[in-house]
């Protein structure tokens with residue numbers, strides 16, 4: 374795994390100054406790193422913003438490593454990270470928690486089970502909000518409150534006012550252009566430092582394939598790097614849907630190619646996920662010319 378980023382001294386100092394002290398709470402939520410940045414500035418900017426308590430928004434296509442990037446920040450800051458996935462059925466309870474009946478000395482009492490937002494704020498950890506543009510309009514005011522610079526919200530279920538502990542930080546991700554997503558509401562976007570997360574290419578991608586997949590054959594790895602560049606170009610030119618260039622799918626194809634022929638691996642991992650025949654033919658032709 375890639376852990377040595379050669380960060381500038383001032384950024385290493387910032388990380389050391391903001392690292393969470395070792396305690397036993399939520400150790401299992403400290404994530405594993407491994408993100409390979411297309412440029413070191415992505416990491417520098419994210420670390421700088423988080424160290425100042427600013428929210429960051431990772432914006433990029435599917436399979437570009439946004440979640441991996443957030444996990445890497447959790448690992449670098451040694452901060453546990455709660456996470457929320459903003460599907461359409463995300464409601465206030467799945468953010469804040471819920472009330473339930475519990476027993477104490479055989480007596481019934483109402484207990485509040487904290488959700489990811491309350492836990493992250495009370496414990497001063499990171500909070501990852503995935504696909505934040507998928508949140509329902511009714512849920513947005515709650516999320517806006519969490520992002521507010523005052524870092525204070527009222528828990529609608531207990532009426533308790535929660536002020537975030539030091540260390541609380543929000544990292545959100547959006548997949549712009551993804552089917553089913555709505556453009557990010559301006560008030561929401563306004564509360565973030567935005568970091569574009571593009572697909573990695575060339576040497577960086579080669580390094581990632583070597584360290585993260587079962588494929589070892591150098592020539593085949595080079596061909597996959599070329600295939601990825603061609604796919605990304607075709608997406609930019611509008612010839613292919615965005616997910617055709619997903620690094621996630623490419624890594625799957627590389628893994629399978631350690632056992633089965635690359636062309637079949639590409640078929641299973643990339644081609645057969647595309648909706649239009651024209652697109653499938655396009656990628657098959659690309660694979661035929663390379664492999």
Ligand SMILES: Nc1ncnc2c1ncn2[C@@H]1O[C@H](COP(=O)(O)OP(=O)(O)OP(=O)(O)O)[C@@H](O)[C@H]1O
Pocket residue numbers: 407408409410411433434435436437438439440441442548573581620621624
């Ligand atoms: N730059 C990168 N560095 C490290 N891993 C990467 C990178 N790009 C893609 N990957 C790998 O590709 C896979 C998908 O990455 P990840 O889940 O972080 O993407 P994502 O941008 O969050 O996608 P989605 O929008 O679909 O949630 C993971 O296995 C991840 O390790």
Ligand SMILES: [Mg+2]
Pocket residue numbers: 439440441503546
């Ligand atoms: Mg993700």
